[in-house]
Amino acid sequence: MAASHPSTEMAASPMVRPTVQELAAAGAEEPPRQYVLPEQDRHGDLLAADEFPEPIPLVDLSRLTDADEAERLRAALQTWGFFLATNHGIEDSLMDAMTSVSREFFRQPAEERQKCSNLVDGNGKDYQVEGYGSDKVVSDDQVLNWSDRLHLRVEPEDERNFAKWPSHPESFRLPAPLP
Numbered sequence: 001m002a003a004s005h006p007s008t009e010m011a012a013s014p015m016v017r018p019t020v021q022e023l024a025a026a027g028a029e030e031p032p033r034q035y036v037l038p039e040q041d042r043h044g045d046l047l048a049a050d051e052f053p054e055p056i057p058l059v060d061l062s063r064l065t066d067a068d069e070a071e072r073l074r075a076a077l078q079t080w081g082f083f084l085a086t087n088h089g090i091e092d093s094l095m096d097a098m099t100s101v102s103r104e105f106f107r108q109p110a111e112e113r114q115k116c117s118n119l120v121d122g123n124g125k126d127y128q129v130e131g132y133g134s135d136k137v138v139s140d141d142q143v144l145n146w147s148d149r150l151h152l153r154v155e156p157e158d159e160r161n162f163a164k165w166p167s168h169p170e171s172f173r174l175p176a177p178l179p
Helices: 020-025 067-079 092-106 110-114
Strands: 058-060 084-086 131-133 149-151
Touching: 020 110, 058 067, 092 149
Parallel strands: 058 084
Antiparallel strands: 131 149
């Protein structure tokens, strides 16, 4: 299937699907069936963000040696499965730069993003986690996540696969400035 003519149906191979960005650009009014969780599999007790009985847990990473903060982390992971980290030591300027270069990558034409594809051979049979794309498609009835992502190994440094790293924007490969 040509990237310039995305469809809301499956591509020629059931293992290769259009990206979410392609579907959105094609004017899909609703997500295709592959992205919709069947009614019987939905949890009717899910809440909207403004309906949560308590705020998302905050964990101060600079205080993890304190027993109370360690307990807060444990409780957050057991009850919520995630938390908002504070005092993590990452400079705002570095996070801003990462957000900016990521947005630049995802705003590029599909042909440029596909140069980093997580499909090794283009037909979906040889999938790898690292690279640009979405979930591995293993069956026609699989429910897919409504997301495209760029997954890159950063550490350990000697295991970085620069073949999957974008060459554009050029700033993507520049070393981060030290704080």
